[in-house]
Structure formats: structure tokens, C-alpha cells
Amino acid sequence: MTESIKHELAAASAHEVRRRARSGELRGPTPGMALGYVQANLVIVPSELAFDFLLFCHRNPKPCPLLDVTEPGSPEPAMVAAGADLRTDLPQYRVYLEGKLADEPHNLHDWWRADLVSFLLGCSFTFESALLKEGIPVRHVELGCNVPMYRTNRMCQKAGHFAGPLVVSMRPMTPDQAERAVKICSDFPRAHGAPVHSGDPAALGIRDISQPDFGDRVEIRPGEIPVFWACGVTPQAVALEAKLPFLITHKPGHMFLTDLRDAELMGER
């Protein structure tokens, strides 16, 4: 994907981004596209595992904020993007068989089955956009790299086949910025909400902050503390850990664009 397409799609609608992915024109990552629209993580499991996975998400709302769940076999997330097709409308997917990466296709024509249930989960782009609007810098956005993510020693509430540790993402900021970030992000319970921890990484069982388990390392500057959010990689890590016979996710960074606006993810209160 050229920079010009990325720039062109910044002001596009979610519908337009989905159309470009569907046509095969858009095959790259989606950060910065259709600004103001909610981007979502995708997890697809066979229907016999769907109850357990839905229950896992319900029990762990901070890492797994559910935006929509499809009826078995339906590729249409009717609550957040009527008319969209989850088999084609993301730029790239990952297909896992028995817990092993088997394919990274640009559509699911070769993999779709009538028993699949799709889960769309809120993602950090929503609250990062709110932080940036309030003048709080986000290091990995500035650097143009991936957010650093860490496995923690906090176990999620298990549900059936699904169990495992909470994964967190980290953004360095000053203590003052961290305090403001808590307020800002509390408004977005459906996009991971307030940070789960600020300060000493050891409190989460993280031994070496310079070695993230996923994503890229970013610098913590003098006067800054690491601030940790529940991360949408958690349900994917847990689903992979369960070594499901069949599992599909988006390729990291290649998200689904919903028709929801960022403000719609704010809580009821």
C-alpha cells in the first residue's frame, strides 16, 4: 500500500475502507484510516466453542470489550456494520489450525464454514485518539511503531476451554499525564477503559520492560512512568493457547472498520 492511499483513506468513511479491502485494493494495516470510526479486533471460532468464548469475553470485559457477535454462519456484523461481510472486508487475516498459523489470506473464501461465529472487540485506537485530542502524546504513534505488549501474572477469569493471563499494552507518560489518562479512558469502557496499572512493572509480574512479549519496544524517558491497559491481544492469546482445531483472527494492525463513531463507545453514565 502506498502512503498516498493511506493518506486518502484517513478522511474516508468506514464503509469506503471496507469496500477497498473487499475489492483487494487495500491489503495493508488500517491505523490512521477512517478517523473517528471505531476499529475492531476480530476473533472467529466454530459454534461449538462460541458459548465458552462469549462467556470468557463477558467475564473479562476490560481486555474483551464486545462490540458485536454474529449469528452462527452469518458473516454480517449487523449491530455495528449492517451489510458488511467479515469474510472480505478486512485487509488481511490469520488462520490457525490446532493452534498453529496455517494461512494469512486477504479474504476467507477458502476458509469460511457455516458453523463459524465472529466476535468483534473494541480496540485501543479509540482511546488513543481521545488521548491525542486531549494533548497527551502516545509514544508508539509518534514513533510509527507497534505498541509494546506484555503477558502479566494476572489470570483472566476462565470460561470453559478459555483460560490464560491478562495481556497489557504499555504507554509511557508523566505521572500528571497518567492521571489525566485515567479520567479520559474511563469514559470508554467498550475500548478497554481506564488503565489497569501505572508504575512498577513488577506489580504485574513483568520482569524486563525493555522486552515486550508482543509489539515493539519503546523508550521510557526520565520523569515518565509506564502506564498499562488491558489489551485486546488477550482473547487472541487465550484462544491460541486453547489450541482450538480452528481459529481465525485479523492480522495484527489489519482491523475491521465498524460504522460506530468513537463517541458511541462512551459509557452510559
Added chain:
Amino acid sequence: MTESIKHELAAASAHEVRRRARSGELRGPTPGMALGYVQANLVIVPSELAFDFLLFCHRNPKPCPLLDVTEPGSPEPAMVAAGADLRTDLPQYRVYLEGKLADEPHNLHDWWRADLVSFLLGCSFTFESALLKEGIPVRHVELGCNVPMYRTNRMCQKAGHFAGPLVVSMRPMTPDQAERAVKICSDFPRAHGAPVHSGDPAALGIRDISQPDFGDRVEIRPGEIPVFWACGVTPQAVALEAKLPFLITHKPGHMFLTDLRDAELMGER
């Protein structure tokens, strides 16, 4: 049940009320018992319908605020009352076969199966208690009768087998009290949250406010307006409407006492 047992149990713990129900000593309704503890609606469905029902609750959080969902076959709601047993710890149940009432037992020893999934849902007692604390009178509590409930013309978001209209409960109050009630109840998204409507019943498709579909009629006095909340009878009505081969609920008013305190149902923000 004598009034003296009811009075004795007002200050009891949730655990104690469950123990009395389990022993068979408590067979009557639970309002006014274990004050400060969250009471919950119960719906039990076979596991092959559990995904659809969980999805229905997720899509309709105002009438169906999920407090806990059990693993298939487990009678223990581990998240809200570790060690409790849903087969015995409610005073009375209703068992439906093919949508028809088949039994009203005091325990489920004759009906339990290894494929059952139990759902506990928040109930209006929680926000009524908050209203009363703030000096807002609740008519049906004053009268010692059941809250009036109405089928509306608002359809729930359907999920698989489960579809049907929103059922609302009604409490008459002055416009000023109604405004305060919105603020107070907004704090309890896991107990139906803010009212869905105040004023003209016709806006909800209710033709005759003096003829509730469930519960008892209460007087609306001069200067008062009817205030409507999403009601926990909704998922039961929808489950009944679906004519499931097998369905168990609590008998109305005979609720499950959780170990949660009312304040724990307040939202995150």
C-alpha cells in the same frame, strides 16, 4: 412463611438466606431479606441454547443485566456466590416444558440435568433500594404489592431463537422525583440503569396503564407521571415465547441472593 422469619432475615447475610432456602425452611418470596445484598433473577436453559441466550442478554443489557453465567452442568455461580447451589438455594422455582408450566418445586433435585446453563440477572430491588435511600417513595413497595409490568411495542434485539418485545416495570412519581431517579439509577447499569421512558404510556404502545400485563395495578396520583424501567421479566417472557423444550426460572419474587453488595452493581465511571 411467618412475618417473624421475614423480619429476622432482613438483617441476615445472603449466605444465611440461601441456607434457609436450602434447608426448606424458607419457601416464600425474598423482598426485604438480606438488605444490602443483590438479589438476582434466574433463567436456566439447556446448553445447546445457551449461546443464543447469552447473546440475547449481551445485545439487550438494559432488560438483561448479566451478573453471572455458569459452566454447563455446574450449579455453582462462582462469580457472585462461591459455594452456593442453584438447585437448592432459591425458595421456589418454575419448570416449563415446551413453553408450558409443568412444576413449581422448592428445589431442582427432580429436574437437574448435566447440560443445564444458569443465568443470573440483576433485578430492580437494587435500584429501588437506592431510590428509597434518597427519599423517593416507591408506590408498590408502600402498598406491599407487586410492581406493575407491561409489554411494549419496542422489540428487543433478537438472537437466534430468542426474540420479543421489551417488558417494562412502572413506578409513578412527580416529574421532579423522576428527574432525580434518572440520575440515581444511571449509577446502576447492572440493575437495569436509567428509566427507558417517562410520561405518556402510548409512546411505548401501552394502551391502558390501569391494566398491567404482569404484576399489580397501582394508582397514579394527580401531579404524578408514570416512569418506566426495562424489566427483568423480559428475558423470561422471551424464553417462554420461544417455547423451549426445557426452561427453568425462579418463581416471581422468589429470588437468588448473591454475595454482591448493592454498591458493587454501580458502573465503572
